[in-house]
Amino acid sequence: MAKDLLEYIEFSTLECLNEAPNHGATLALKQGYREQDELYLESDTDEQLLLNIRFTHRVRIQSIVIKAIDEAKAPKRVKLYTNRPSLGFSDTSSVPCAQEIELSPAQLAKGDPISLKLVKFNNVDVLSIFIEDNQGGEETTKLCKIALFGTTGEVFNVAEIKKVGEEK
């Protein structure tokens, strides 16, 4: 039942800290751009990236896809935060994250969806994706696609949870 949450992403307020000029977050998020591997998001002054994504509707996020073809520069540790508007780099050490993910090269190459803890991502208005480092310890991090899947229904359908699968 999970669908692509792309249409609920508010691009006007999208913010990506430390993105390189010409290699911004829209290239990884937007329809058309994210399918093209040559159009990628890359970090600028160092290897970290912080995306703050606001949604037009309150969403429930069930899984995330991150695809990267440059193995060494692909993201490694990713921390997700919910409902912290304008999160900054300095906040990431003090604010508790909703979930921490360590990506494997296999997941990155194929763009496998990674399931998220349902409870933590139930009512999300703002999602922050903090990419802490990359696979090869490179100076910059590159990725070509970020996609989010979930639902926007307000109705809490227990039956639906069973269909999606167990919570981790």
Added chain:
Amino acid sequence: SSLDRLSELPDVFRRIGNISAMECTVVCIDNSEFSRDGDYAPTRFQAQADAVNLLAGAKTQAHPEATVGVLTMSGKTPRVLVTPTPDLGKVLNCMTNIEIDGECNVSSSVQIAQLALKHRQNKNQRQRIVIFVCSPVTEDKEKLVKIAKKLKKNNVAVDVVSFGAEDENQEKLEAFLEAVNSSGNSHLVTVPPGPVLSDVLISSPIFQGEGGSGFGFAGGVGGAGGGASGADGFEFGVDPNMDPELALALRVSLEEERDRQNRAAAAAAAAAGAAQAEGAGAGVSASAAEGATAVAGIAGAAATPGPVAVPGVGAAGVSGDMDLDEDALLQQALAMSMEIDNAAAAAQEAAAAANDVTTPAPTAAPVVTPGAPQVAVAPPPADLDVMDEDAELQLALQLSMQDSGPDNKEDQK
């Protein structure tokens, strides 16, 4: 003083155009002992205060939700005098209570400014720090670059106004700017002694915002190849629909300028100027080939060559080289001035008409610029209550019909 000039703001502001983005700006003031120096009238500090008042006014008028904060960089520790506020009165008020003391601590100041920005009430506002520097920067270049990178990483733009200690600080500040600049959002304006600090700034990208629309042509008329402000929607920062005569005059003057530059390219030994100016950020219109632009540059204070309204900027990297070339440039300028009527005269005289009909200024530049770049007499009159652009242009065109060319080089320098 600046308070009187505030009443001119709506006018200045209308002509400057929009400072597009809604911003939270923290202004860092150099209130060190060095600011007592009278090389910028009446003192470096006071010139700075005037400029800050005008800047705060311009920013708060540009956007109803824009906020401005102030902090002092010298003294025991940097202090935030006003946290970012939309209330211009608070800003003006705090400027009167500042004490001159000690030396600046740029790195702490910037950190504190960053913190103040972080805690801004409206998170949708973009973040900007404006730093005034009139004393030698003690931090070394590497440290400044590191600070700059952190700012860039956190999406903070920085404008630096360097005056009083420009030569010593030039290299460090340029490195700083290059590291913090992201797609032309940051600028370095260097102001030599002579012109009124505020005047120079008003016509600089610091007031005009990123790729300022409307009259943002200090950035737009980058005839010297220094690069026009990248984000300009219109060729000269002037909407041809709004002001076709001015747009045309600018285009013609630009063509003329280009011709001259090509011819004078050989003589322009200070091509270093171009490189330097590059470092000053995309938003700042550089003055590369001084040769041709000598005509423009001769007027105004530091013989800053440059077809644009920001002589201070041109001086940025060029001060050393310029002295050597000045004579050569003067010769050239004289030679060129003998040439047949060029439409540049129109634009130039339009600018001149603003100040003094009898000594048309050679700047092929914006009418907007008040005193600073136009008349060689120091300090140039800050003549903001000029006539309507259309009237100026009419007058200019008439004058250019009469003369065969501006023969007024002896008036400058």
